[in-house]
Amino acid sequence: MVTTRSEHAPLIYLRPARGWIPLNLSALWAYRELIYFLTWRDIKVRYKQAVLGIGWAVLQPVFHMVIFTIIFGRLAGLKPDAGIPANLYPVFSFAALLPMQLFQGALQRASISLVQNANLLTKVYFPRLIIPLSAAAAGLVDFFFAFLVLVGLMLYYRVPFSWNLLWLLPLVLLALLAALAVGLWLSALNVQYRDVQQMVPFLVQAWMYVSPVAYSIDVIPAQGPWRMIYALNPMAGVIQGFRWALFGANPPDRILWVSVGVVAVLLVSGLYYFRHMERTFADMV
Amino acid sequence: MSSLAIRVEKLGKQYRIGTLASQRYQTLRDTLTSVFDRTRRGANGTIWALKDISFEVEQGQVLGIVGRNGAGKSTLLKILSRVTDPTEGYGEIRGRVGSLLEVGTGFHPELTGRENIYLNGAILGMRRSEIQRKFDEIVAFSEVGPFIDTPVKRYSSGMYLRLAFAVAAHLEPEILVVDEVLAVGDAEFQRKCLGKMSDVAQQGRTVLFVSHNMSAILRLTQETLVIEKGRLKMRAPTPQAVDYYLSQGFSQEGQRIWEEDEVPPEAAPFKPIAVRLKDAQGRVSNAVRSTEPFTIEVEYALSSPVTGLRVGLYLMSTRGEFIFTSFDTDDPSRYERYPVRPAGRYVSRCTIPADWLNEGRYAVGINASSFRVRRYFHDEQTLNFTVDATGAPGMQWAEPRLGPLRPRLDWQIEVMD
Incomplete structure (x- = not known):
């Protein structure tokens, strides 16, 4: 009985990998349950033995919003996008903090994920892409809870809801893919160069300042190439899109498309680089 | 139709020495400097952990693999279970490979036993429905029932191990690769593990079994590969292979001398120099007579004073069963005389009495440790x-x-009538 089953079992080839390896994304589908379990583990473990538990997912963006509102909104007098009343500054900054923190968290976790899971890499076979993928996805739960706060804020400030909200779904996906794209590069590099994990906290912080979180994208000169250069940061497009979907002002323009393009390039190149490095992970990590 | 489960041809795995234990990872600076410093790069040697390995395994066969530490067994298993790629050669594997390279891979201390069963099962390649179906069986096998919803960080090491093995043992891959899982756990648990392994074998699945435990190898396998210094030395019926393995790799002349580079750095401050077996006439020999006493001496150096050091011997049969363990400070008065051994060179010597051992082949092992502090x-x-x-x-x-x-022994025969 068992023999017949074995005869139908697929033949697996072992051979040295040379050159560029096909992405073989279908293997990810075969291992989808493992992606689920690893994501679930990350979520489950993150807030264990923390009194506030998942509350931290909400507190962090709320604290940021309070600080931004006091320092940038009041003291520095930064204005929201054209068409959004100044008193909405808290919601305006919170709406950007949500995708930004999703991006930062996903990027940070994905970058160190391979090294953190070294014991898995050296013991068991599965498509290595699963590790940064599930690390990045684990941030969605935080995002969800913080989003509930956003809904509360919108009700409080009487910001009307519109069908544009549905655009948030592809925008969230774009933020996650952007984090994954950069995360693939950094996680594979981190296996060889531990410098990466020293750099990542600084990187994500700097990334927030170059993204239109505390300020409006309007402050970037519309004349000349500045906006297009600014758009090379994919989070610029994501945040612009978020604010449009929530407030209806400042609809996405070319900036969003540049962002999509940048993410696509980074993601595809990241996937190939990752696959190329993958075969040495177990030996290097 | 072929009934081969595994076929490998000329497999080889090369490591850069820099990527091995001593220098675990490079920093960016190292790479940048080595770009400008070509000579240093050239000095980076490479070693073949495995070379020219070719063999076939029939479906349903239980194959043993033996070899000394560092012979390349683990590298071979890693290649077969696709954890790492070969540097050269080719292989074919039919079916899912389940590896027990180390039980408990992916266990998370913060998660409960129940959660870890699901997580670990998924990591080992089980589907959720499969884990659900076997869940009760796994819990029963592990005997941790009442603690199944307790985080495993609160488990005793025995419970942790039982749970980890239970999950792994309920995998149903076509090919099971097992490395030294039996080296741990108490005797009762080991018996249970061996039983489970024979069950797996009897279900017609292919098993590759690596162990230093010769009695387990003899019990579970019919055929065995001997790997020596990265090469396949022989493939033979297990009793023959075990005999060969036990007679090789030991020094033939009755002494073992450690070269400078053979001593693991983590042994410091203890440094083994030599172990010698001397017959009743004081000659170094690897053959002694049962009717005469003989001595075993351990020569070593201490680079700094060691508190509570004990240097001892194991005596083992060729089947890997321990006959005794004895330390130089077992005697309480000697233990008190040597609370701290200062740095220097020493010989610890003991005499095995006459009329004691049966004919046959025996192995001597050594151990230098401070009880509950460190095993040097x-x-x-x-x-x-x-x-x-x-x-x-x-x-x-x-x-x-x-x-x-x-x-x-002193027998008496009494006539009772």
């Missing part, structure tokens, strides 16, 4: 020797006597 050095198979029973009790009958001992 440990080698279970330092050297081996044979015992000749000429003149021993009972030699008037040409029959093998069972058991490792052949003591000359």
